[in-house]
Amino acid sequence: MKKLLDKFFYPKSVALVGATEKPEKIGYTVLRNLLENGYGGSVYPVNPKYRKLQGKKCYGHLRDLPKAPDLVIFALPAALIPPQMAACREIGAQCAVVIASGFKEAGEEGEQLYRDLKFEAANNGVRLIGPNCIGLLTPAIGLNASFAPAMPAAGRVAFISQSGALGSAILDWAAEKNVGFSHFVSIGSMADIGFDQLIDYFGVDSRTACILIYMENLVDARRFMSAARAFARSKPIVVLKAGSSKLGARAALAHTGALAGNDAVYAAAFRRAGIIRAHTIQQLFDSTQALANQPLPAGNRLAIVTNAGGPSILATDALEKRGGKLAQLSPKTLTTLNKQLSPNWSKSNPLDILADASVDQFRLAVRACLADPNVDAVLTILTAQNSGYAEAVAQAVVEESKVTFDKPVYASWMGLQTVKSGRAILEEGQVPWYPFPERAVVAFMHMVRYRENLNLLHETPSDLPVELDNINRTGAKVIVDIVQKSGRLHFEEAEAKRLLACYGIPINTSYLAKTEDEAAAIARNMGCAVALKIESPDIWYKSEVHGVRLGIETEFGTRQVFRFLMENVRKKRPDARISGVTIEKMVNTQHELRIGAMKDPTFGPVIYFGPGGVATDVLQDRAYGLPPLNMALAKNLVSSTRTAQLLQGYKHLPPVPIEQLHNVLVRFAYLLMDFPEIREIDVNPFAMNPTGGIALDAEITLEQSPSLQRKPYEHLSIQPYPTQWVKTVELKNGQQVLLRPIRPEDEPLEAELVKNTSKESLYFRFFGFVPGIDHKMLARFTHIDYDREMAIVAVIEVDKKPEIIGVVRIVGDGWRESCEYAILVADNWHGRGMGSILTEYIIEIARAQGYHRITATFLKINSAMRRLFQHKGFKIKGGEYDTDLAELALDKKR
DSSP states (O other): HHHHHHHHHHHEEEEETTOOOTTHHHHHHHHHHHSOOOOOOEEEETTTSSETTTTEOSSSSGSSSSOSSSEEEEEEOOOGGGTTHHHHHTOOOOEEEEEOOOTTHHHHHHHHHHHHHHHHHHTTTTTTEEESEEEEEEEEGTTTEEOOSSSOOEEEEEEESSSSHHHHHHHHHHHHTTOOOEEEOOOTOOOOOHHHHHHHHHHHHOOOOOOEEESSOOOOOOHHHHHHHHTTSSSOOOEEEEOSSHHHHHHHHHHHHSSOOOOHHHHHHHHHHOOEEEEOOOOHHHHHHHHSSSSOOSSSSSEEEESOHHHHHHHHHHHHHHHHHEEEOOOOHHHHHHHHHTTTOOOSEEEEOHHHHHHHHHHHHHHHHHOOTOOEEEEEEOOOOOHHHHHHHHHHHHHHHHHSOOOOOOEEEEEEEEHHHHHHHHHHTTTTTTTHHHHHHHHHHHHHHHHHHHHHHHOOOOOOOOSOOOOOOHHHHHHHHHHHTTOOSBBHHHHHHHHHHTTTTTTOOOOEEHHHHHHHHHHHHHHHHHEEEEEETTOOOGGGTEEEEEOOOSHHHHHHHHHHHHHHHHHHOOTTTOOOEEEEOOOOOOOEEEEEEEEETTTTEEEEEEEEETTTTTTTTEEOOOOOOOOOHHHHHHSSSTTTHHTTTTBBBBBHHHHHHHHHHHHHHHHHHOOTEEEEEEEEEEEEEEEEEEEEEEEEOOOOOOOOOSSSSTOOOOOOOGGGOOOEEOOSOEEEEEEEEOOGGGGHHEEEEEEEEHHHHHHHHHHHOOOOOOOHHHHHHSSSSSEEEEEEEEEEEEEEEEEEEEEEEEEOOOOOSSSEEEEEEEEGGTTTTHHHHHHHHHHHHHHHHTEEEEEEEEEEEOOOHHHHHTTOOOEEEEEEETEEEEEOOOOSSO
């Protein structure tokens, strides 16, 4: 696939079908752009009406070309394009860009044309970009295969835009501002190639350091998440997602013919993938400027150095509004500043060093802040009286930013002509500048959120066994089957609670009473205050029909409430089927929480958490997350809400056991993973007090027509832990060894394996001396995307504790063409067949995952590795320097 995409972005020849001499036509502009920007490949205009166009020979049909072009661009009316796919196959052309609109976004007729185009392209082996797009550009080779009016400079940023018009405007702006791009591609309605394939391509492209995306909708969320998670660590991805409002979503539907989706869910997905979310075009490029020129901040503590008090106040307001903090300067820093600055400086952060501050005072203030361990970043704000002062301070800021504190420095040089030359110095010195301080703060906070997202990708969760001890999947399936066989979609409350209990989620057991006498008997047996709730498969929110009564302490009261509930609900909802009334014990409730899930049409199951009870929608304090969850992700989900502060203890309220809540959320995610037929779950309230938590009410609804699952977990947008690859093997000496996929919780065990491995073995594994492996590197080894990577660990028990004695892994490309192999076995397990067992197993997994070949690079002096490869059927050839290459074709079993 990479070689195929190379033909789009680095074609040796381009054919333009629909080229014309009419300046008002798109075919004229595209041909002019192909010829006037220094592109060195062959250009073939195609149109039977002409013999020559813009100095180039024009061909009547694709079949008349002297050779098959790498890329075909169609600038024809929509209805004429689908039949052209057969012509592409006839001449051997595999890549096409369809510029025309009039497809998916143009009603029923356009929708049919869109389906015809997809079918014809797939049937004829043609890969498409478009339709409804402006084309693509690779400035480094002078390729402008679009009708965009401007050609930007070559740079390090790849830009993927779903909107052609927006992309064209940005290219025009970029050309004026001298902003460079490695690639630009307008993907339109995504009949074929979409975000995921392009992220995979730009992720390995040496010319690209950062990926920008303008997005209106996603077609394949799982592939997008996998690609983004694979590269967000090494190449920042910034997404401007349109359609966040209801009206915006409607406009997106009219534009590309696809729904924009739930914005809160998109935001949760972006956080999970390590993506930076921009909300405006300005933020998109402000963030890119910060990423390109400065290191990431370690935290959200900002120091502001300024010669004007007003702008610093605005910056502080913007910082607090977005969750940042003013850094608390250390006593040492304050002492230094007091010695160097005017006696009248502000004595705190923001550092208002006054309008008459000298260049040296500005320099010293910036230096002191960068040296302060309490400061994560510095923002300098300048209002200049003359251009010379603006230049001198800018030069000082640039010089201080180069000192190795590894902290970012941002600048806001306010004004226009007076600060113009100073801004040029900042730009040349790679200090990002912004015309207003609020923009600088927003860019800083985007960097903070990006760092937080990366930290979450690297965070080692507390141990929670994958084989959770008290999950009863068999019992859960029985409950779901009973509901389905009864023809119902809605669970009764008692059924819903039993399903939660199967996953170890604590519930307040409820008992169904169909008569007044039954209700009285149940309450009498409980011997305590009870709650009564109407039970109906047709009533989701009981409180809306006054179907709940709490704190009933007597048998007489129970009878009265039973009669009231039955009669009142029959009046309010005469259409509803009423099963009876449930009775359960009253629970001491300090906090009412809400744990739920819904089926998103793009991302599948989505978990939400926030305050519960009747005011849940009024408080608007809800966080969203995607399954699967581990303890670290569950912790992050809870801490993303304001409610988390209350749970940790607030004023007179004692803290609750919040780790139990994290455990419940992980179990809840397992429930969603195991049952794709669940459309919605609402646990409200989940009550918590200092002794623990318990589900007081639960509602579950199934899909009307659940889609068939061809593979396990297809309904999820992130591949969960692959339990199908867990097995036990027995060595020749009878030793039992557990083979299983690695998990994030294994980081300490992986660290022990590396620690106890000899320098020679580590040298063979990493091709050089390894002084030590830090948390970041270990996290990269243990936090993997099981969709495109697999690591199998060999685990034994020593003194009833697990110990990893070996690990083998494959890392695949985004197209399942090839995967790279690596292995490490503990020294005292060499020569016992462990390497052979692990290698055989990972070959089996690679074959099952659809890879075509396994490759490996190893040192020539590693004779043990050579013997293993030869034994497993790898072909070996010489590599670069002191390495050899091994390759195993997987299309056929040995």
